[in-house]
Amino acid sequence: MAVAVRAEGLTRRFGAFVAVDHVSFEIAPGEVWGFLGPNGAGKSTTIRMLCGVLAPSAGRAEVLGYDARRHPEAVKARIGYMSQRFALWSDLTVRENLAFYAGVYGLRGREARERIAAWLERLGLLDRQDALAGTLSGGYRQRLALAAAVLHRPPVVFLDEPTAGMDPLSRRQFWELIRGFAEDGTTVMVTTHYMDEAEHCDRLAFIDQGRIIAQGSPAEIKARQMVGHVLEVRVEPLIEALAVVEEHPAVREAALYGAAIHATVDQPEAGPALAAALAARGFAVEGVEPVLPSLEDVFVALVEAREREAAA
């Protein structure tokens, strides 16, 4: 079997609103597949259809060869799922939470105890196993939720915004866990709205307003989708400068990127002219340099291109 997860023209309407609009993709076994897009783009709805808990309005969702709509029980027994909300009971202890999921997924006796013990050690929670889950910090909680979702070693794992609200260090640790599964052969589908996390994925898709607007490996997407070049403009004051950069004739789009502005231009030689224009308006320009486009730049460019098309 060459495909672990397959979506074919997957569509979900809620009344007149189309949450997921003819989405198609294939995830190979052992792949870390990222699903990126802003909040409300249709990521969770897609995952819920793949897990067999939401019926598609049209199209097919298939996991490990099982149609999620016709055989939801077969799919549910073979997947792990972590929702974007806190999926643990804060009035149960760390161990009780894990024991509940072990029981629900049919793990028994010694096997269950050993796997729980192994995860407690891996998460560094051995000495807090009898503490209430509600007393854990956010990062630990998310990792515990992940452990609960994969305790039964499912071949396919769906993680819906697993790193939402985490600090950068916790996010990095979390991604190390995810890479760990993938190396063991687990297929991982992970959604996020943090663009920097996309670089951790083998392949990914961008979704916006229910439609996939680009997919491939990070390198492929950057190469294929990015028309133009990116200039990183370091300038003070930042917010006021953004308006000036946006209006400059050589600039196609501009967006804040950390403590700088990323401007998409057709010609990289436009840099000095842009710097001069900013200086002429009284801004303190520290530097304007061409940089490699990040996935975020690509995404911003794609979304703005789409919006221009829609307006035209």
Add this chain to the structure above:
Amino acid sequence: MSWQRLASIVRKEVAQLLRDRRTLGSMISLPVIQLVLFGYLSSQVLHQPTVVWDQSSSAESRALIQAFENTRYFAVRYAARTLREVERRLDAGQARVGLVIPPDYARRVRAGTPAQVMVVVDASDATGAQVLMAVAGGVGASLSQDLAVRALARRGQRAPPPPVEVRTRAWYNPNLESRVFIVPGVLGLIMMFTTTFMTMGTIVRERELGTLEQIVVTPLRPAELMLGKILPLVALGYLNLTFILVLAWLWFDVAVRGSLVLLYAVTLAFFFSSLGVGVLISTVSRTFNQATQLAQLVLLPSILLSGFLFPRESLPPPLQGIGYGVPLTYFITVLRGIIVKGVGIADLWPQILALVGLGSLVFTLAIVRFQKRID
């Protein structure tokens, strides 16, 4: 149905219930508060504060006042010297009954001519007032007969037997104590409230927390989830029932006269309907607050229609009809039958049958709705 999955959810629910001190505390305090409130407040018709304006001040008038006090319904608290004073005590709510004895009372009684005394009752609470007026009338009648017999005896005659003598017996509750009526009602009411609210709590809370979203993706089936949540609540309901029965017995002296086995068996049938109502409400509520409001909409009418506080016979016929659809109606009848009258299946089978029927109906509906809402 997998026993292992069912056991997992039962273990989880039990752990959460045992950790929820507030709910457990309310399961103990609620019965105590309710029993005290209903058990004591409703017997207030005894020892009513009474103001007396005795213008006769004679041995006869004192005998009359004593006769009133002997009934235990009247407790003389105030002596008035004017009618205005009697009015003032009643207006202020200090006295509930006013007794006015005319100046010529003793003379008329001695002469054997009809004497009139006036009894004024504050009838703001109509039920209590009716009782007091009937008792006052009874005092007058028995005193009159007594005087007549004595008058005849003085003339050396024997009194003829009264043409009609009505002898009354209060069955099942010979001392007419309201708590005997109230305790089974409070028991039914608490059983209904706790089981319905606990069910709503345990289901709606999962939805509010978002854990339901996670549970539906596991192999756990809706029927396993629902049963796993309900079984611990049935056990808790039985603990609560036992606690209330012991409390009623030790504190209020109301012991179960009939079969305890039958009482516990019938309670299971009632649990099916009250738990089912809880599940049904949870399937249409997003938050616990919504569920609570809906529950009040459902539970308050069943209190009024079930005959918990006033006899169902006093309701207008259409409301009586609706009362037949309320499980609490049958449960309270059965509870009163078993606890107060000590009767068994031979007398209670129609109510038990109705209870089992309603319970199965509500519970089946709940399972069907729950399956749909969870998937």
